[in-house]
Amino acid sequence: MKTKLKPLLLALTLIATTSFYAQQKQINTAESTINWTGKKVTGQHTGTLSFSSGFLTFDNKNLSGGEFIVDMSSLAVTDLEAGKGKEKLEGHLNSDDFFGVQNFKNAKLIIKKATKMDGGYKIAGDLTIKGKTNPIAFELAVNGSTASATLNVDRTKYDIKYGSGSFFDNLGDKAISDEFELAVNLKM
Numbered sequence: 627m628k629t630k631l632k633p634l635l636l637a638l639t640l641i642a643t644t645s646f647y648a649q650q651k652q653i654n655t656a657e658s659t660i661n662w663t664g665k666k667v668t669g670q671h672t673g674t675l676s677f678s679s680g681f682l683t684f685d686n687k688n689l690s691g692g693e694f695i696v697d698m699s700s701l702a703v704t705d706l707e708a709g710k711g712k713e714k715l716e717g718h719l720n721s722d723d724f725f726g727v728q729n730f731k732n733a734k735l736i737i738k739k740a741t742k743m744d745g746g747y748k749i750a751g752d753l754t755i756k757g758k759t760n761p762i763a764f765e766l767a768v769n770g771s772t773a774s775a776t777l778n779v780d781r782t783k784y785d786i787k788y789g790s791g792s793f794f795d796n797l798g799d800k801a802i803s804d805e806f807e808l809a810v811n812l813k814m
Contacts, residue, residue: 648690651771653680657813660696661704665803666789671715675808676700678732682773682814689747689768692737698727723788724781730756740766749775755784773812778805 660675680694701719706712720727739750746767753762760783766775782804787793789802 649684650681651684651814653677653682653694654813655679659809659811661809663807663809665806667799667801670705671703672705673701673703673716675702680812682737682768682812688742689737689740689766691740692735694735696733696735698725698731698733701725701727724786726756735762753777753779755779755781756786758784760784771814773814775810777808777810779808780804781806 655677658677658680660677661672662675663670663672676697678695678697681692682689683691699720701716703712703715703719706715719725722729725733734754735751737749737751740747741750743765746765748763749766750761750763752759762777762779764775764777766773781787782790782792789797789800790804791797791801792804
């Protein structure tokens with residue numbers, strides 16, 4: 627009987643110890659921001675997205691994981707004014723040519739690995755957009771109850787090919803860069 631209890635007690639101790647040291651910090655979705663930049667031959671457009679939810683996981687005060695859900699219906703253009711192209715561009719970005727928001731309401735990032743480095747962490751994760759998941763790597767700076775990162779995302783990996791010179795010829799000045807940038811600021 628005692629020999630059967632030892633493995634059980636050891637397992638319970640490990641579970642209790644692990645959960646004691648792992649801490650999940652929820653982000654404040656109202657104060658956390660995502661600013662996007664999309665470039666084209668003749669300029670660029672900027673805008674915002676909002677988080678639905680998110681958290682970072684820390685083990686012994688070191689980042690070990692996390693998960694974030696982005697509300698794609700929150701996509702907004704900030705460099706154009708209402709009545710001067712803003713609504714048209716937002717509608718096009720929400721369409722199936724780009725993010726297909728009617729069918730894909732959320733995007734998701736899962737942090738799978740965080741390697742400590744000077745000034746923050748090297749992150750390896752999975753990014754899901756339009757139901758397609760691809761690996762992504764970026765650096766994340768963590769400072770107390772805030773964190774920030776810049777992610778460069780190749781939209782063609784998520785079947786967003788509209789205006790891509792990698793897939794279409796003779797676009798001239800209508801070509802849109804395959805990569806877009808996300809500048810993320812988290813508040814916990």
